[in-house]
Amino acid sequence: xxxxxxxxxxxxxxxxxxxxxxxxxxxxxxxxxxxxxxxxxxxxxxxxxxxxxxxxxxxxxxxxxxxxxxxxxxxxxxxxxxxxxxxxxxxxxxxxxxxxxxxxxxxxxxx
Amino acid sequence: xxxxxxxxxxxxxxxxxxxxxxxxxxxxxxxxxxxxxxxxxxxxxxxxxxxxxxxxxxxxxxxxxxxxxxxxxxxxxxxxxxxxxxxxxxxxxxxxxxxxxxxxxxxxxxxxxx
Numbered sequence: 492x493x494x495x496x497x498x499x500x501x502x503x504x505x506x507x508x509x510x511x512x513x514x515x516x517x518x519x520x521x522x523x524x525x526x527x528x529x530x531x532x533x534x535x536x537x538x539x540x541x542x543x544x545x546x547x548x549x550x551x552x553x554x555x556x557x558x559x560x561x562x563x564x565x566x567x568x569x570x571x572x573x574x575x576x577x578x579x580x581x582x583x584x585x586x587x588x589x590x591x592x593x594x595x596x597x598x599x600x601x602x
Numbered sequence: 603x604x605x606x607x608x609x610x611x612x613x614x615x616x617x618x619x620x621x622x623x624x625x626x627x628x629x630x631x632x633x634x635x636x637x638x639x640x641x642x643x644x645x646x647x648x649x650x651x652x653x654x655x656x657x658x659x660x661x662x663x664x665x666x667x668x669x670x671x672x673x674x675x676x677x678x679x680x681x682x683x684x685x686x687x688x689x690x691x692x693x694x695x696x697x698x699x700x701x702x703x704x705x706x707x708x709x710x711x712x713x714x715x716x
Contacts, residue, residue: 523701534606534692534707542702581645585701588658589635590694592645 493518493584497593504600510554510569512596514582517563523585524565526556529595530578538580541565552576572600603629606695606708614714620681623711627674627695633657634676635705636668639690648691651676652699680713688715 498513516522523542527535539550546558556567565582577600583590607626615621627634635658636648647660651670668678674695680687690712694705 525704527707532712534608534709535694537704537706540704583645586647588633588650588699588701589647589660590637590645590705591647594644 493522493586493591495582495584495591495593497580497582497596499596500594501597501599504572504598506574506600506602507571510567510572510576510598512567512580512582512598514556514565514567514593515563516565516582516584518584524556524558525583525585525590526550526554526565526567527581527583528578529581535581538567572598574600574602576600606693606706608691608693608708608711610711611709612712612714614716615683616716617683617685619683620679621683621713622677622679623691623693623713625676625678625693625695625708627676627693628706631695631697631706632674633696633699633703634670634674635694635696636676636678637692637694638662639692639710640688645692648678650699657699683715685715687713689713 494517496515525540526538541558549555582593609624633652635650650658654670665681670676690710692710694707696703696705
């Protein structure tokens with residue numbers, strides 16, 4: 492069975508600092524992996540997806556993620572945090588035509 | 603191109619009532635999935651529809667049902683509402699059915715059961 496684990500339910504960074512949100516997956520087949528962001532009172536917005544074409548995936552808003560098969564990880568990074576990045580971030584793996592989500596990481600950005 | 607739309611955005615119902623939520627997918631998208639989001643259980647898959655047929659179902663009781671119309675619009679219904687059904691219900695559409703197709707989400711319907 493496929494699953495996703497997000498390490499750290501809350502992450503706090505200073506504006507301008509590196510953002511690193513951790514995600515580890517479990518999958519018996521080559522996975523399709525996704526990162527979504529959710530702002531308050533909104534739905535989920537797709538940040539990026541991994542589909543085996545390249546291990547380093549670039550997404551919107553300056554985010555990127557690197558697929559590491561040896562570590563079963565798909566961590567999300569952004570070189571310089573902005574106040575507008577404060578939101579909840581979800582890592583997900585595609586199961587049988589359904590998304591299986593991690594518990595989410597709430598990112599706080601302080602001045 | 604317009605995104606996924608969901609109506610209504612907010613709903614308050616009483617325990618024991620039933621409710622119907624509506625979802626219009628992105629134009630040209632044929633697959634619609636529904637998810638429930640709660641603080642305790644997180645994001646959980648409810649069901650997926652493609653070509654007016656339910657293709658996949660999550661681990662929810664039979665009180666939760668849905669359907670898809672020929673124009674790909676979808677509805678979900680919850681009968682005999684319980685307090686625990688209070689949640690944000692999210693609809694997502696994708697171009698086709700299949701694991702490689704990304705899902706795009708609507709803003710959700712916030713259901714409160716009192």
